[in-house]
Amino acid sequence: MSNYPLMYRLGLTPWERYGPVAAAQLGRLLDRELNEHGTTPGRALDVGCGRGLLAPELARRGWETVGVDLVPAAIEAARAQDVDDVTYRVVDVTALESANLGTFDLFMDSGCFQGLSPEQRVAEGRGVTALAAPDATLLMLAFSPSRYQRLVEGVAQGEIEAALPEWDLVHVEDADTDNMGWPMNKTAPKWYRFRRCAR
Numbered sequence: 001m002s003n004y005p006l007m008y009r010l011g012l013t014p015w016e017r018y019g020p021v022a023a024a025q026l027g028r029l030l031d032r033e034l035n036e037h038g039t040t041p042g043r044a045l046d047v048g049c050g051r052g053l054l055a056p057e058l059a060r061r062g063w064e065t066v067g068v069d070l071v072p073a074a075i076e077a078a079r080a081q082d083v084d085d086v087t088y089r090v091v092d093v094t095a096l097e098s099a100n101l102g103t104f105d106l107f108m109d110s111g112c113f114q115g116l117s118p119e120q121r122v123a124e125g126r127g128v129t130a131l132a133a134p135d136a137t138l139l140m141l142a143f144s145p146s147r148y149q150r151l152v153e154g155v156a157q158g159e160i161e162a163a164l165p166e167w168d169l170v171h172v173e174d175a176d177t178d179n180m181g182w183p184m185n186k187t188a189p190k191w192y193r194f195r196r197c198a199r
Contacts (some may be wrong), residue, residue: 022110022141025176028138029191033106037137042105045131047093047124048112052078054087055132058108059085066101068093094120096127106133107138109199113163114142114155123157124164127197138167138194141175143187154187167194 034041041062046055049067051074054139058065068091069075078088093112107128113121128138143154161169175189 009143012022018097020053021176021178023054024138025191026054026057026108026110026141029193030058030063030158033137033139033193034061037135039043043102043135044106044108045101045104045128047096047109047128048115049078049088050074052081052083054069054108054110055086055088056081056083058106063106068096068099068101073185093127094123096124097130101131103133103135105136107132107136108140109138110141112139113160118159121159121163125165125167129164129166130154132196134196135198136196138164138192138196140192141189142192143189157190157192160192164194166197168197169193170195 018193042056043065044058045064046065046067047056048050049055050070050071052067055065055067055078063085064088067075067078067088069078069088070090070092072090075088075090078086089101091101094116105162109124113124116124132138140160144156157169157172168196169192171193173191175191177189
């Protein structure tokens with residue numbers, strides 16, 4: 001996580017290559033969420049939003065969206081898009097509870113969680129749990145561990161579930177890899193759908 005500011009400065013942002021691919025599948029997942037969950041859009045938090053590649057997809061579907069990222073340059077670029085119903089804040093995803101963000105009905109993490117240390121993953125899990133409205137949903141895109149781990153960080157399903165003990169894993173599906181490019185298309189990316197456990 002500490003390397004991200006440097007990588008943005010150098011223009012080395014390979015994770016952005018899967019943004020357009022993820023956006024198309026995310027749209028379908030969001031539509032399904034509204035249809036199956038039987039709710040109208042509420043508040044959504046894009047965790048580790050980067051330069052705001054996916055947050056507008058949430059807003060287009062009616063979610064009042066907040067994007068957070070640790071890198072000020074990424075947040076500045078996201079704000080420059082000037083998308084209605086999306087606000088961006090410089091926030092450490094491992095300290096969400098102290099950021100005064102309010103509560104959310106939907107959380108989205110597209111590749112952020114997998115880049116954290118085990119301790120940071122637990123901290124992110126604790127944060128989204130603290131900010132979750134009753135029956136909230138978490139959608140997470142994560143690459144699986146692979147032999148390309150030094151190039152593309154990955155995380156196993158069990159590691160994700162361990163960081164989210166107060167959430168139920170509802171569904172897992174393979175992420176689209178068309179046009180994703182090597183080596184990301186060799187890391188078995190998946191979308192995870194969690195629901196906040198009843199209190």
